[in-house]
Each structure stands twice: as C-alpha cells, then as structure tokens.
Amino acid sequence: MEAFESLMYGFGVALQPANIMYVFLGVLAGTIIGMLPGLGPISALALMIPITYAMNPASGLILMAGVYYGAIFGGSTSSILLNAPGVAGTVATSFDGFPLAKQGKAGKALALAAWASFVGGTISVIGLMLVAPALASVAVSFGPAEYFALMLLGLTAVVSLSERSLVKGLIAAVFGIMVSIVGIDRQTGTQRYTFDSLHLLQGIDFLVVALGVFALAEVFVMLLAGRDAKTHEKQSLGSLRLSKDEVKEIAAPVGRSSVQGFFIGVLPGAGATIASFLAYITEKRIARDGNTFGKGNIKGVAAPEAANNAACGGSFVPLLTLGVPGSGSTAVLLGALLVMGVTPGPMMLEQRPDVFWGVIASMYLGNIFLLILNLPLIPYIARILEVPRPMLLALIIMFCMIGVYGIKFTAFDLYMLLGFGLVGLLMRLNGFPLAPMILALILGDLMEENLRRALQISGGDWMTFIEKPISASLIVIAIASLIAPPVIRYIRRLRQPGVKVHG
Amino acid sequence: MITNHSNRVLGVLIALLSLLYLAAAYRIPTFPIPRPIDSDAFPKMLGFVMLALSVWLFFERPHVDASDPQRTFGEQLRRWLPVVVTAGAIALYAGTLQWLGFVPGSFLLVAGLTWFYGYRRHVVNGIVALAVPLVLYLVMTRLMTIHLPRGLLPF
Numbered sequence: 001m002e003a004f005e006s007l008m009y010g011f012g013v014a015l016q017p018a019n020i021m022y023v024f025l026g027v028l029a030g031t032i033i034g035m036l037p038g039l040g041p042i043s044a045l046a047l048m049i050p051i052t053y054a055m056n057p058a059s060g061l062i063l064m065a066g067v068y069y070g071a072i073f074g075g076s077t078s079s080i081l082l083n084a085p086g087v088a089g090t091v092a093t094s095f096d097g098f099p100l101a102k103q104g105k106a107g108k109a110l111a112l113a114a115w116a117s118f119v120g121g122t123i124s125v126i127g128l129m130l131v132a133p134a135l136a137s138v139a140v141s142f143g144p145a146e147y148f149a150l151m152l153l154g155l156t157a158v159v160s161l162s163e164r165s166l167v168k169g170l171i172a173a174v175f176g177i178m179v180s181i182v183g184i185d186r187q188t189g190t191q192r193y194t195f196d197s198l199h200l201l202q203g204i205d206f207l208v209v210a211l212g213v214f215a216l217a218e219v220f221v222m223l224l225a226g227r228d229a230k231t232h233e234k235q236s237l238g239s240l241r242l243s244k245d246e247v248k249e250i251a252a253p254v255g256r257s258s259v260q261g262f263f264i265g266v267l268p269g270a271g272a273t274i275a276s277f278l279a280y281i282t283e284k285r286i287a288r289d290g291n292t293f294g295k296g297n298i299k300g301v302a303a304p305e306a307a308n309n310a311a312c313g314g315s316f317v318p319l320l321t322l323g324v325p326g327s328g329s330t331a332v333l334l335g336a337l338l339v340m341g342v343t344p345g346p347m348m349l350e351q352r353p354d355v356f357w358g359v360i361a362s363m364y365l366g367n368i369f370l371l372i373l374n375l376p377l378i379p380y381i382a383r384i385l386e387v388p389r390p391m392l393l394a395l396i397i398m399f400c401m402i403g404v405y406g407i408k409f410t411a412f413d414l415y416m417l418l419g420f421g422l423v424g425l426l427m428r429l430n431g432f433p434l435a436p437m438i439l440a441l442i443l444g445d446l447m448e449e450n451l452r453r454a455l456q457i458s459g460g461d462w463m464t465f466i467e468k469p470i471s472a473s474l475i476v477i478a479i480a481s482l483i484a485p486p487v488i489r490y491i492r493r494l495r496q497p498g499v500k501v502h503g
Numbered sequence: 504m505i506t507n508h509s510n511r512v513l514g515v516l517i518a519l520l521s522l523l524y525l526a527a528a529y530r531i532p533t534f535p536i537p538r539p540i541d542s543d544a545f546p547k548m549l550g551f552v553m554l555a556l557s558v559w560l561f562f563e564r565p566h567v568d569a570s571d572p573q574r575t576f577g578e579q580l581r582r583w584l585p586v587v588v589t590a591g592a593i594a595l596y597a598g599t600l601q602w603l604g605f606v607p608g609s610f611l612l613v614a615g616l617t618w619f620y621g622y623r624r625h626v627v628n629g630i631v632a633l634a635v636p637l638v639l640y641l642v643m644t645r646l647m648t649i650h651l652p653r654g655l656l657p658f
Contacts, residue, residue: 053649167560167563171517178524178546178549178553181549187542188542190531190532190534192542193527193546219589226585390616390617390618390622391622394612394616394632395613397589397593397616398609401593401597401612405600406649409650411598414596414597418597421593430509431565451540451545452538455540
C-alpha cells in the first residue's frame with residue numbers, strides 16, 4: 001500500500017494547475033518535434049532544456065519527461081503518413097503503418113498507434129512505480145566503485161548495441177568523456193584543457209554539444225540530402241475508429257509487447273528502437289498471419305508502438321533509481337536535472353519525493369493527454385508536416401541558437417555550437433554513432449569522480465573494483481557486452497559452410 | 504562518404520589528435536598534496552585508449568556503402584554549398600547578435616536561410632521570420648525574465 005500512498009502524493013504534485021499545464025505543453029511539444037522527420041527525442045529534449053532553467057525541479061522534469069514520451073508517441077505519425085520515421089524507435093511502425101496508409105487506412109493506423117502507445121506507456125508507468133523503489137533500496141548500498149562499474153556498463157552496453165563498428169562506438173564514447181572533463185577539476189581545482197580561456201573554465205555545457213551534434217548536425221544532414229528528400233503528399237486519413245474485432249486482435253500483442261518493452265527499456269543500452277524491433281519480430285513469428293506483416297497488418301503497428309512507449313517508461317528506472325542513464329535521451333534528461341540542482345539516484349526517493357513521485361504520476365496524466373492529442377486532434381497536428389522544409393530548417397537553426405545563447409549569454413557558445421554541429425555531421429557521415437558520445441559526455445566526469453573516490457578509499461589499490469562482488473560482476477558484464485557480439489558474429493560465420501572468415 | 508581507405512585516413516587523424524591530447528595531459532600541473540590519483544591520470548588514460556583505438560580503426564575494414572554514388576568535384580561542391588553557407592550564416596549571427604539584437608538578427612537569419620534553401624513566397628517568409636523571433640523575444644524577456652540582446656530594437 002505504500003506505493004499507492006506515494007503515488008497519491010505524486011498526484012498531489014502532478015495535479016497542481018501549473019504542472020498539469022507543463023505535462024500538456026511537454027507532450028504537445030514532444031509530439032510535434034518527434035513528428036518532424038529527423039528530429040528525435042534527444043533533439044526534442046535538448047531544444048526544451050532552456051525553458052526549464054527557471055522552473056522548480058519537479059515541474060522541469062515533468063515537462064521534460066512529457067517531451068520524451070511525447071516525441072516517441074509523435075514519431076509514429078510521420079512513420080505512418082510519410083514512411084519517414086521521426087524517431088528511430090518508430091522505424092518498425094512504418095513497416096506496416098505506411099502500407100496501411102497507402103491503402104487509405106492512415107486513420108486506422110494512427111488510432112492503432114495511439115491506443116497501443118497509450119497501453120504501453122501506462123503499463124510501463126505501473127512497472128516503473130513497482131520496480132523503481134525496490135531497485136533504489138538496493139542501490140543505496142552502492143559505493144563509488146559500484147557506481148564506476150555501473151557507468152562503465154552503461155557505456156559499453158550503448159556502444160555494443162549502437163552500430164556495426166565497435167571501434168567507432170568506442171572512439172565516440174572516449175571522445176565524449178574527453179569533452180566532459182574540460183574545465184576546472186572539481187577535486188583539485190586544476191585547469192584541464194581550458195587553453196587559458198575564461199569561457200572554458202566551467203567546462204563545455206552539455207546542451208551546446210547535444211544541440212550541436214544532434215539538432216544542428218541533423219539540419220546539415222538534411223541540407224546534404226538536398227531536394228531528393230521526400231516531401232509530404234496530402235492524403236485522406238480515413239476513419240480513426242477501431243472495430244471490436246480489431247481491438248480483440250491486437251489486445252494480446254499489445255500486452256506482450258508492453259511488458260517486454262518495459263524490461264528492455266530498463267536494460268542499459270537497449271531502448272525504444274530495440275524494443276520495437278524485437279516486439280515486431282516476436283509478433284510476426286507467433287502470428288498465424290505472419291506472412292501479411294509488412295503489407296499492412298494491424299498487429300505490425302500495434303506491437304512496436306506498445307513496445308517503444310513501454311521501453312521509454314522503462315528507461316526511467318535506471319535514471320531515477322541509480323542516477324545512471326542507459327541511453328542518449330535519458331542522458332540528456334539527467335543533464336537537465338543536474339542543471340536544476342537535482343542529482344537523481346537512490347537518495348532522491350527520500351530527499352526529493354516530490355520529483356520522483358510527481359514525475360511518475362504526471363506520466364499517467366501525460367499518457368491520457370497524448371491519447372486525446374493523438375486521436376481526435378491528429379489530423380490537425382499532422383498539418384505541421386506541411387510546413388515548407390526550407391522554413392523548418394531555418395527555424396530549427398534559430399531554436400538551437402536561442403537554446404545555447406540562453407545558457408551563458410555569450411557568442412562563444414554559439415561558435416562552439418557550430419563546431420559541434422560540424423563534428424556531429426562528420427561523425428554521422430563516417431559512421432560514428434552519436435548515442436555513446438552523448439552518454440559519455442554526461443557520464444564522463446561522474447565516472448572520473450567515482451573512480452578517484454574509490455581509489456581514495458582503497459588507498460590507490462585498483463583491486464577494489466574486482467574485490468567488491470557487485471562492481472566485479474558489473475565490470476564482467478560490461479566487458480562481456482563488448483566482446484560477445486563480435487564473437488557471436490564470428491562463430492556464426494564459421495558455421496556457414498564455404499564462407500571465408502576475415503578478421 | 505565512407506570509402507575503402509577512409510578508416511586509414513581517420514585512424515591517422517585521430518592518432519595525431521590523441522598525441523596532441525596526451526601532450527597536453529602531460530602538462531597538467533600536479534596537485535601539491537599527494538593523492539592516489541591526480542588530475543592528470545584520467546586524461547592520460549583517455550589519451551592512450553584513444554591512441555590504441557585509432558590504431559584499431561586504421562586496420563579495420565570499412566563497411567563501404569555501395570549505394571553511395573560517386574560524385575565529381577563540382578557535384579560535391581554543389582552538395583556542400585548549403586552546409587558552408589549555413590555555417591557562415593551561423594558564425595555571422597553569433598558575431599553580430601549583441602550589436603544587431605535578437606529580433607533583427609534572427610529575422611535576417613531565418614528569412615535569409617529560408618530564401619537560400621529555395622522558398623519563394625517572400626511575404627509568408629517575411630511574416631514568419633519576423634513573428635517567431637518577436638514572440639519568442641517578448642515571451643522570454645517579459646514573461647520568463649531571460650535576457651536577450653535588444654540591439655537596434657527600441658524596446
């Protein structure tokens with residue numbers, strides 16, 4: 001019953017008029033930004049951070065969380081209508097969503113996505129409410145060695161799951177850590193990599209990097225793609241109604257995908273994208289009409305949508321209980337929280353219950369708002385896709401500039417934004433994944449701090465990381481997560497007869 | 504963009520940058536009171552790890568995207584022109600923001616880039632490029648009390 005009482009307290013926070021407004025604004029902004037092809041949840045979150053500066057932490061996180069799951073929700077709209085997913089997590093939705101739209105059933109696909117997302121989102125909030133406090137009570141006993149190992153695991157998991165090239169993922173992660181330690185060393189006051197510039201004493205603000213390598217670099221990529229890029233064609237949406245039979249048909253897949261998606265979301269590294277693909281593949285395999293997947297099967301829309309929204313809720317578990325984000329998006333959320341002076345982690349449950357339970361309660365509310373936004377209003381909201389592309393790109397650039405300028409009010413940060421935009425573009429063109437970099441950027445100095453504290457306690461003995469059972473097992477899993485995928489690939493290739501193995 | 508030898512070029516570049524990074528790491532002053540791990544230890548670790556990774560990258564075979572068309576120099580130039588112009592516009596905006604002010608500067612940036620990207624309905628462009636920054640300016644300076652440069656504007 002304790003969870004119930006805490007939740008009621010959370011609703012007390014979430015139902016304050018200002019917070020209701022923030023939930024609504026958050027999910028609305030998230031839906032719109034997520035819908036725009038190319039701009040994913042990380043860009044959406046980064047663009048919204050400046051607005052939260054003046055807020056109290058509970059309201060700020062309520063708004064940001066709304067943006068996050070709103071973006072995943074909104075991503076499905078462009079997947080279905082344009083076959084151009086707004087968010088990587090909704091790519092699987094386009095497999096059957098777009099064929100449905102071509103058959104004139106876009107409305108049905110959108111309604112399916114909205115209901116499945118709603119169920120997935122709600123189930124994951126229930127999971128978050130039940131799992132998070134339990135995990136937080138375990139995490140209270142974590143010392144610096146365990147935290148270091150946990151962060152290492154978070155990073156290696158994201159690296160190993162991100163792209164085909166392991167080394168490029170690792171380079172991206174190390175680069176992120178390098179950027180994170182610029183500035184005054186908090187433990188000794190020594191300047192590192194500041195090049196005697198006053199602007200760099202406080203370090204490089206993560207928002208500058210996040211907006212640069214994600215939002216601005218995305219604009220550059222779209223500019224390079226030129227006019228070959230798809231444009232929106234007006235089409236009728238058709239009815240938004242679902243029949244009783246259809247509801248019956250999708251009920252089981254949605255339930256399964258929600259639970260599966262939640263647990264995948266909890267794991268570091270595996271987020272909405274992997275959850276949605278897994279749900280799609282699982283349903284395709286077990287469905288009797290599996291051969292119609294990809295041609296407009298309603299389960300092919302419902303399953304990934306339930307899973308990606310559930311994974312989004314699940315990813316809040318490590319963020320709120322351990323203070324360690326498991327993905328690029330939650331890393332940006334953590335960055336926003338740190339700016340507001342809140343350090344998420346096991347103690348947050350006791351020290352800032354208003355933030356913890358307020359956010360959880362606000363998610364119930366947010367999911368209801370999203371359903372309302374995405375069912376009756378979706379034909380109107382989808383008109384945002386008709387904003388001319390040239391204007392859209394110019395406006396995104398301006399929003400990036402305001403976001404960055406609002407941090408310290410210096411032009412120096414704007415030049416840095418441009419620099420990181422170009423770095424992000426080069427990384428993308430050369431196949432370097434961005435998620436490990438942004439996660440490393442947030443975790444980098446925390447990792448160093450915990451590493452040094454652990455060594456301080458042990459008197460400089462590095463064995464402390466292996467002698468403690470939790471940190472030792474986390475490090476083993478971290479190493480395994482890097483080694484396993486290439487080893488498995490190698491063994492598979494060996495098993496294929498007649499294939500020559502190259503290193 | 505990814506070609507057969509791109510990993511070699513990137514490997515060498517990243518190795519050079521790691522060496523510079525390491526050189527700077529060795530110039531980080533030591534803290535007067537001895538401690539198990541000083542400010543320079545972590546950067547040195549990062550530098551050496553990056554150096555090792557650059558060697559690994561050098562020897563890794565790139566996944567060449569066969570669908571990526573080969574382009575002539577002229578085509579490359581045309582393809583990159585919007586990026587170069589946009590980068591220049593951002594730098595110009597950053598340099599003149601304080602003097603020009605947020606609203607006029609943003610108007611020029613948005614209207615100019617929208618036009619450059621190929622939008623030809625000038626009246627609509629002008630209205631949007633003026634209205635969006637103006638609304639943002641008023642909301643941020645009046646409601647949220649966030650300072651934005653006034654510049655040439657009288658209010």
